[in-house]
Amino acid sequence: MPEARNSSYVDELAYVAKSEGVDYEALRRRVGLGRVIVVRNVRRAGVRPVAVGEGLRTKVNVNVGTSGTVVNVDLEVEKVRTAVKFGTDTLMDLSTGGDLDEVRRRLMEAAGAVPFGTVPTYQAWIDGVRKYGSANMPSDWFLAVVEKHLKDGVDFMTIHAGITRELAEKAVRSRRIAPLVSRGGTMLAIWMLENREENPYLKHWDYLLELFKEHDSVISLGDALRPGATADAHDELQIGELLSNSRLARDAVSRGVQVMIEGPGHMTLDKVVADVRLMKSLSGGLPYYVLGPLVTDVAVGYDHIASAIGAAVAAAAGADLICYLTPSEHLGLPGVEEVKEGLIAARIAAHAGDLVKLGRRAAHEDVEMSIRRALLDWNYQISRSLDPERSMRLKTQFQHDLSSCTMCGQYCVFLLLPKYLSERRLEREELLEKYGGGSLLVW
Ligand code: SF4
Numbered sequence: 001m002p003e004a005r006n007s008s009y010v011d012e013l014a015y016v017a018k019s020e021g022v023d024y025e026a027l028r029r030r031v032g033l034g035r036v037i038v039v040r041n042v043r044r045a046g047v048r049p050v051a052v053g054e055g056l057r058t059k060v061n062v063n064v065g066t067s068g069t070v071v072n073v074d075l076e077v078e079k080v081r082t083a084v085k086f087g088t089d090t091l092m093d094l095s096t097g098g099d100l101d102e103v104r105r106r107l108m109e110a111a112g113a114v115p116f117g118t119v120p121t122y123q124a125w126i127d128g129v130r131k132y133g134s135a136n137m138p139s140d141w142f143l144a145v146v147e148k149h150l151k152d153g154v155d156f157m158t159i160h161a162g163i164t165r166e167l168a169e170k171a172v173r174s175r176r177i178a179p180l181v182s183r184g185g186t187m188l189a190i191w192m193l194e195n196r197e198e199n200p201y202l203k204h205w206d207y208l209l210e211l212f213k214e215h216d217s218v219i220s221l222g223d224a225l226r227p228g229a230t231a232d233a234h235d236e237l238q239i240g241e242l243l244s245n246s247r248l249a250r251d252a253v254s255r256g257v258q259v260m261i262e263g264p265g266h267m268t269l270d271k272v273v274a275d276v277r278l279m280k281s282l283s284g285g286l287p288y289y290v291l292g293p294l295v296t297d298v299a300v301g302y303d304h305i306a307s308a309i310g311a312a313v314a315a316a317a318g319a320d321l322i323c324y325l326t327p328s329e330h331l332g333l334p335g336v337e338e339v340k341e342g343l344i345a346a347r348i349a350a351h352a353g354d355l356v357k358l359g360r361r362a363a364h365e366d367v368e369m370s371i372r373r374a375l376l377d378w379n380y381q382i383s384r385s386l387d388p389e390r391s392m393r394l395k396t397q398f399q400h401d402l403s404s405c406t407m408c409g410q411y412c413v414f415l416l417l418p419k420y421l422s423e424r425r426l427e428r429e430e431l432l433e434k435y436g437g438g439s440l441l442v443w
Pocket residue numbers: 404405406407408409411412413414
């Protein structure tokens with residue numbers, strides 16, 4: 001951010017401007033204002049700069065990590081490789097089981113060029129309880145763990161600084177269905193209630209900003225009080241934390257630290273657009289990272305679809321980064337296949353949102369795919385699909401010898417119609433020009 005404000009040319013911004021198909025100067029201005037953040041790392045060579053924010057393609061994040069009951073680091077590495085293969089923009093390690101430093105090192109190595117995030121509160125709590133016997137670790141212990149992650153080269157971190165002691169006390173006395181559903185937020189709330197102290201990240205906020213500035217890492221302000229049931233959405237707790245996070249985010253920007261704010265959570269579809277607009281208005285247009293949102297509570301086993309519906313609407317309304325959910329959400333730790341399914345659902349949601357948010361700039365591939373569909377160009381359709389192996393399996397599961405597919409066979413509209421069509425049909429280049437004028441690299 002300081003580089004964008006002070007110098008006319010920044011390598012990473014030139015790279016981002018080119019890959020997103022946006023004007024360099026406009027991008028530089030937005031980074032200077034904090035409306036776009038560039039997640040990258042000067043300590044880890046080879047990490048690809050990924051920009052998140054206003055006017056850019058909606059990005060997708062995949063969470064991986066061991067749990068307290070399933071510690072299989074090889075499985076988590078496999079999930080990381082799958083997420084990279086299927087096009088995630090960022091990765092987060094949410095591990096809570098095993099040797100957390102070693103797990104992080106292995107996952108970061110597997111992530112390669114993809115920016116890597118963590119939630120340091122987990123390790124602060126787990127190692128702290130181990131060391132001190134209960135949740136009475138000193139407040140600067142939380143900062144020490146943040147510093148350790150920064151020194152390891154973590155690119156962005158969820159920091160739940162917005163949940164104040166007052167909000168934590170209100171949450172446990174609230175009549176919410178699910179008072180707190182954020183794991184890190186709950187750990188911090190318990191710490192505050194047990195020790196009768198203010199949130200350690202708030203207490204040491206100035207030092208925290210210095211650390212992130214020194215290491216050129218991004219703060220993702222966590223939403224500890226996000227609604228965990230659609231009935232709890234947009235209540236005093238959620239909005240109270242959003243106000244607190246917005247104030248903190250504006251302060252971080254004023255001091256040259258890149259920041260984004262995390263959002264819900266569970267909420268019905270009619271609240272999603274209002275939620276994004278409220279956040280953007282309160283924060284002054286800073287990047288919004290939404291966890292779903294899940295638009296119903298009953299999609300057990302299919303929560304990746306429930307969240308993709310919310311995510312598409314959120315992205316269309318201006319959300320900038322979407323956290324995927326898997327079919328295992330609310331049921332258990334996902335396997336490799338669930339990671340792939342969740343990521344693909346989130347990528348479709350992000351792109352569907354971009355077709356509204358960015359218009360023609362995002363539509364190039366849609367126009368090209370439509371043209372190839374009408375031409376029965378199966379090679380193109382399959383090779384450019386989100387999962388070519390799956391597409392090929394679906395295309396070939398029933399035998400036939402026509403150039404159409406087995407859905408309509410000889411009655412395929414693209415076989416029946418051509419001889420009646422006007423010779424004045426638009427050519428491919430004209431169609432691309434007319435409907436998909438952008439050069440945004442999407443798939
Ligand atoms: S056979 Fe039917 S479904 Fe298949 S390409 Fe033709 S029109 Fe589409």
